[in-house]
Amino acid sequence: MRIRTAGVVTVLGLALAASGCGGDNSNDEPATKATSPAAGGKLVIWADDKRTAALKPFAEKFGQDNGVTVEVQAVSKDLQTNFVTASQQGSGPDVVVGAHDWIGNLVQNGAIDPVQLAAAQRSSFNETAIKAVTFNGQLYGVPYATENIALIRNTALAPEAPKTIEDLVATGKKLKADKKASEILCLQSGQNGDAYHVYPLYTSAGGYLFGTTANGDYDPKDLGVGKPESIEAFKKIGKLGEKGDGALKRSITGENSIATFTGKKCAFLVSGPWAIADAKKADISYDISPVPGFAGGKQAQPFVGVQAFYVAAKGKNKALAQEFVTNYVTTPELAVALYQAEPRPPALTAAFDQVKGTDPDLAKFSEAGRNGQVLPAIPAMAAIWDPFGKAEAAVIGGADPAKTVTAAGKTISGQIK
Missing domain, CATH: 3.40.190.10 (Periplasmic binding protein-like II)
Known part of the structure; x- marks a missing residue:
């Protein structure tokens, strides 16, 4: 995962x-x-x-x-x-x-x-x-x-769990200024993005992937990517990116995110249970808490x-x-x-x-993960990963959120049969 x-x-x-x-x-x-x-x-x-x-x-x-x-x-x-x-x-x-x-x-x-x-x-x-x-x-x-993923933090660098993503960014910036860390946040993206790991922030900002039917199943006919809610969500994600706060960076990838954390180069890691063995091996003093959402936004919901x-x-x-x-x-x-x-x-x-x-x-x-969302298993989900991830990476790099997400929505819609 x-x-x-x-x-x-x-x-x-x-x-x-x-x-x-x-x-x-x-x-x-x-x-x-x-x-x-x-x-x-x-x-x-x-x-x-x-x-x-x-x-x-x-x-x-x-x-x-x-x-x-x-x-x-x-x-x-x-x-x-x-x-x-x-x-x-x-x-x-x-x-x-x-x-x-x-x-x-x-x-x-x-x-x-x-x-x-x-x-x-x-x-x-x-x-x-x-x-x-x-x-x-x-x-x-x-x-x-x-x-599910959560926020894993180095308690020697960040004793308190941040209540919002803005709190996290503020702490990360101070640690960088004090030369105690080189990154604000280790949340993997890479050049192609990573919809799975950014999803809690996307939901907190009001975005959704699929609506639901009357019986609660995901509805492939109600695609949220490209809707106004997703544009607003990507605007907030963009502000965390390389042209904004610098908390989200394409240089943080699936290959180096955990190693950057265990190397004490960032105080905060968004990852899952699979990261814990490496944290223990590196003798990191850590704690686990929910991924924080945006101030005034919805609760951040990871995929379960x-x-x-x-x-x-x-x-x-x-x-x-x-x-x-x-x-x-x-x-x-x-x-x-x-x-x-x-x-x-x-x-x-x-x-x-x-x-x-x-x-x-x-x-x-x-x-x-208590209030997380079950990862959609509908076939239409196959169309989400690549366009969504590439849109995320582009916006993190400074691309226009509205144009980027609208284009991604059209690509996804065209792939859903």
């Missing part, structure tokens, strides 16, 4: 638009725990490197209990793209682990199946996590972790994302995959192991309660 681009999801939509819904369903009979060859077979799970290591012992036990072979395979790069490509070729996994905002594109292209959780199982999860993996009224994933397990629609052992994600992934033991592999707040309430006593950061990140 550190940075997102349109490339992955846009390619998916184009590549899969004409795809068929076939696949080998010969193993769709109900799974049993018998050890006969008919009940055997192989369950293949794809995940990234960190989750692969955590999953392996649990997968092996599941295999023993069900009389099957379970392979957990690490896909280090472009997991979503590789999953869809392999699925189309009939060589994909049975289960894949990934972000909830994949769902719209994967469902649209027939790559994943709904999952069946009993009411009691659903109620054992964080409500926002269940909402995030629900698409068109159906549950498409079993969530295991939530994530969810990591989840999905059942591949074209997997070769779908019934066993359903059994794994619905009755095994839902156990606190596995959720805690995944948390230990990469500390993000567990979506399973029992697991969250189990680990929060040993990790005070969890509650602080959760509080920072």
Whole structure:
């Protein structure tokens, strides 16, 4: 979730638009725990490197209990793209682990199946996590972790949490003047911008991406980018940019934002739980609080994302995959192991309660995301990332907000089908 681009999801939509819904369903009979060859077979799970290591012992036990072979395979790069490509070729996994905002594109292209959780199982999860993996009224994933960004500050440089972004800028400017820091704020942008990390400021200034329908779902027909609210929001973001306060800079990127913070060159970092290990390694005295909004503006709302397990629609052992994600992934033991592999707040309430006593950061990140917005998983979101990010970078660099955001809105509208 550190940075997102349109490339992955846009390619998916184009590549899969004409795809068929076939696949080998010969193993769709109900799974049993018998050890006969008919009940055997192989369950293949794809995940990234960190989750692969955590999953392996649990997968092996599941295999023993069900009389099957379970392979957990690490896909280090472009997991979503590789999953869809392999699925189309009939060589994909049975289960894949990934972000909830994949769902719209994967469902649209027939790559994943709904999952069946009993009411009691659903109620054992964080409500926002269940909402995030629900698409068109159906549950498409079993969530295991939530994530959102917050303001991480070096308490040796900034003892108090800023109430507004203006307070933060004032503190950052003083630290620069006193030669205690070289940057006001580490909020990654780069030359192509980063819609994910700037979103809290965008919402505080009144901007929105999509409106909502009567049932609360995101409405792709109501695009906020290019509307007057978004222009006003980008004007405020522009004032924080290189021709204004200098708090937002294109030189702060996804590659250097955390390192700049841990190198004590800035007191404030906008990032997520993934940054904490580096802060601890650098022996930074830190605290976590919500990203502050503009004075007199709305509350800053970060995106809330969810990591989840999905059942591949074209997997070769779908019934066993359903059994794994619905009755095994839902156990606190596995959720805690995944948390230990990469500390993000567990979506399973029992697991969250189990680990929060040993990790005070969890509650602080959760509080920072309490009023956040579920990251849209609708296919139209694929059209947002690149034009929005480039508009952000241009405005940070001094481009005219009205012209820039209006043009971005037109580009996005043209891509939404």
